[in-house]
Amino acid sequence: MTNKFILARKKGMSQIFREDGAVVPVTVLEAGPCTITGVRDQKRDGYRAIQLGFVPARDKHVNKPQRVAAEKAGVKPYRVLREFRIEATDGYEVGQEMTATVFEIGDVVDVIGRSKGRGFAGTIKAHGFAAGVASHGCRNIRQPGSIGQCASPSRVFKGVGMPRHFGDSQVTVKNLTVEGVDEERGLILVRGGVPGAPNGLIKIQSAKTAPAAKAEQPEAK
Amino acid sequence: MDNIILELEKQHLKEQVPAFKTGDFVRVEYLIREGKNERIQPFLGQVIRLAGHGLRKTFTVRRIVQGEGVERTFPLHSPRVVDVKVQRGPNRKPRRARLYFLRGRVGKSAQL
Numbered sequence: 001m002t003n004k005f006i007l008a009r010k011k012g013m014s015q016i017f018r019e020d021g022a023v024v025p026v027t028v029l030e031a032g033p034c035t036i037t038g039v040r041d042q043k044r045d046g047y048r049a050i051q052l053g054f055v056p057a058r059d060k061h062v063n064k065p066q067r068v069a070a071e072k073a074g075v076k077p078y079r080v081l082r083e084f085r086i087e088a089t090d091g092y093e094v095g096q097e098m099t100a101t102v103f104e105i106g107d108v109v110d111v112i113g114r115s116k117g118r119g120f121a122g123t124i125k126a127h128g129f130a131a132g133v134a135s136h137g138c139r140n141i142r143q144p145g146s147i148g149q150c151a152s153p154s155r156v157f158k159g160v161g162m163p164r165h166f167g168d169s170q171v172t173v174k175n176l177t178v179e180g181v182d183e184e185r186g187l188i189l190v191r192g193g194v195p196g197a198p199n200g201l202i203k204i205q206s207a208k209t210a211p212a213a214k215a216e217q218p219e220a221k
Numbered sequence: 222m223d224n225i226i227l228e229l230e231k232q233h234l235k236e237q238v239p240a241f242k243t244g245d246f247v248r249v250e251y252l253i254r255e256g257k258n259e260r261i262q263p264f265l266g267q268v269i270r271l272a273g274h275g276l277r278k279t280f281t282v283r284r285i286v287q288g289e290g291v292e293r294t295f296p297l298h299s300p301r302v303v304d305v306k307v308q309r310g311p312n313r314k315p316r317r318a319r320l321y322f323l324r325g326r327v328g329k330s331a332q333l
Contacts, residue, residue, distance in 0.1 A: 021301035
């Protein structure tokens with residue numbers, strides 16, 4: 001169930017020591033404060049979602065449609081507006097504030113971000129092809145090599161790896177655990193890596209397919 | 222690095238960091254778990270390296286066990302590293318920061 005969600009900025013990585021001395025690699029996310037700027041309901045919109053506003057916008061960054069939409073909703077304009085699909089919209093009202101504290105330690109979350117753009121990348125970077133040998137007179141070092149057979153089938157199969165634009169695409173990392181929440185600074189620490197560059201926009205939401213309550217296992221053994 | 226992260230890491234830093242340098246012979250008091258009990262297991266040796274900074278600072282201690290060189294790297298700020306006691310300093314001040322040259326040496330030539 002997506003029942004918790006927030007927008008955040010990736011700040012970078014760090015590590016923390018658990019009480020037993022185990023080192024946990026974490027990504028620091030600066031989450032919120034977000035304001036609910038819209039509620040989409042089944043009857044009117046055909047789907048259920050909550051729209052969150054993040055980063056208040058100065059006047060010069062707001063165009064007229066954005067301004068009017070904000071005025072109608074009775075909220076300030078925001079630079080970032082994103083919707084989160086949810087099961088039920090009960091209890092959510094326009095104008096509500098959300099901070100990092102919606103999450104707590106132990107929550108399992110999916111993190112959605114935009115990966116770093118690599119530009120037009122070759123097959124080695126984009127598809128993990130092997131590189132040719134750099135010596136022995138071989139001149140095929142980073143080239144893709146053969147892309148198929150000969151007269152039969154006389155064509156290149158669909159899906160063959162080619163140089164292409166790589167990165168700068170939406171990436172979801174599933175089932176990361178929340179390792180810490182800093183109420184004062186509005187930070188959420190998530191175990192493991194998160195897509196995107198520092199200061200990149202990140203959506204955090206409760207995991208859709210959480211592993212069966214792994215964290216709640218009693219301390220056996 | 223981002224200031225937010227540095228500030229965050231400050232909370233996890235030890236307030237009192239044991240003072241020692243490369244070349245010092247130290248006794249590292251390391252908390253280990255044996256079944257349900259915890260006890261301190263000392264590791265004695267010579268510090269050959271300090272690496273990293275802030276929360277990620279680590280140090281490497283080298284000693285000879287049964288004729289075999291053993292090195293262990295400890296995170297300085299780990300709660301498992303209870304204390305590092307300097308037993309004695311180096312016989313001569315080391316001229317380099319990382320004492321890797323000790324690795325190939327035994328006995329008298331392993332002195333600084």
